[in-house]
Amino acid sequence: MPIHRGRAATHNRQSTRFSIPETEADGDWLDIQETIDGPSPKLRTQVTEEFPRTILSFNTSPDIGFDRSINAYRGCEHGCIYCYARPSHAWHDLSPGLDFETKLFAKPKAAELLRKAFANKRYIPRPIAMGTNTDPYQPIEGRYHITRQVLETCLAARHPVTITTKSDRVLRDIDLLRALAEQRLTAVAVSITSLDAKLSQLLEPRAASPEKRLVALQKLTNAGIPTHCSIAPVIPSITDEYLEAIIARAAEAGVSSAGWIAIRLPHEVAPLFREWLETHFPDRAGKVMAIIRSIRQGRDNDPRFGARMRPTGVWAELFRTRFRLACKRSGLGRPKFDLDCSQFRRPSEEGQMELF
Structure with missing residues (x-):
């Protein structure tokens, strides 16, 4: 499989789930393409601005602890090969492969739309989750500052x-996070998958290194911001060896809680991940997929509500036991972020906050 420097996916085939014709370059042509056209151009990140009418997404899933979220971006330049959000690009006639990592969408009016939602007299405040689909601090946030504007709002x-x-x-x-934390209005989870920088580059080519994430946890806790270490995903025979060490390092950083999530491979993520395994870990690809299927009812993914976040079987129980014992040794518990909704101040339609 071809390797694209700084990208995790090995191909850009389109999904056929929505009746999009699949196209593939002819093999004979590939043999002579570079001779005629020269080397393929380097993949560049492209950003399209979009202007939806609403910004809050609501859900009724029993598997997650929030009922609303904001995704300031679609697609993610971090390029995590295991990302369960990849299939969302198929809705837009784009590939969940390299397109997901390079053809991004930004919502520059997100904060304005959020203020309008808050101004609606029928709106009832409950915690908003950011980073549930694609990362709110992926590289293009440095240009757009959408996440910062949402936090200000x-x-x-x-x-x-x-x-x-x-x-x-x-x-x-x-x-902003410190100011929100002082009023019990925020908590931050930093996701760490391994402590091996080289492995992280293969899994998450444009995400921060594990050490940088640990430093971020330390600085957040020092600032009085409630923090959580999320070991997500745990990939059998690839990243699970770091489970205990991540928990120990997170505890040293002052984090009060940790959690873990087993890898999920919905829709087009499964073939992408299989190709990544064959490219980078051919010696254990079969073993990895066999364990994943063993914790997902014999399938690459178990999408059922109530089951998709709860792996089963011997391997799942082993991970749970290891996690529980490591947390006990390090003094970490379950997340207990009691955020306060009672302080909500509804803005007026003109943008001003109500005094009473």
Whole structure:
């Protein structure tokens, strides 16, 4: 399989789930293409701005602890090969492979739309989750600052918001996060999959290194911001060896809680991940997939509500036991972020906050 420097996916085939014709370059042509046209151009990140009418996404899933979220971006330049959000690109006639990593969408009016949602007299405040689909601190946040604008809007309205990220760019907003934390309005989860920088580059080619994420956890906790270490995903025979060490390092950083999520391979993610395994870990590809199927009812993925976040079987129980014992040794517990919705100040339609 071809390897694209700085990218995790090995191909850019389109999905056929929505009746999109699949196209593939002719093998004979590939043999002579570079001779005639020269080397293929380097993959560049492209960003399209989009302007939806609403910004809050609501869900009724029993598997997750929030009912609303904001995704400031679609697609993610971090390029995590295991990302369960990849199939969302198929809705737009784009590939869940390299397109997901290089053809991104930004929502520059997100904060304005959020303020309008807050102003609606029927709106009832509950914590908003950011980073549940694609990372709010992926590299293009440095240009757009959409996540920062959303945090500013939440602070002005005294509305609780949580962040999940794989980037130390979260530290750029530590001033806002500290102000939110002082009023029990935020908590931040940093996701760490391994402690091996080289492995991380293969899995998550444009995410921050594991050490940078640990430093971010330390600085967030030092600033008084409630933090959580998310070991997500745990990949059998690839990253699970770091489970205990990540928990120990997170405890040293002052984190009060940790959690783990087993890898999920919905729709087009499964073939992408299989090709990644064959490219980088051909010696254990079969073993990895066999364990994944053993914890997912004999399938690459178990999509059932109530089951998709709860792997079963011997391997799943082993991971749970290891996680529980490591947390006990390090003094980490379950997340207990009691965010306060009672301070909410509804903005007026003109943009001002109500005094009473």
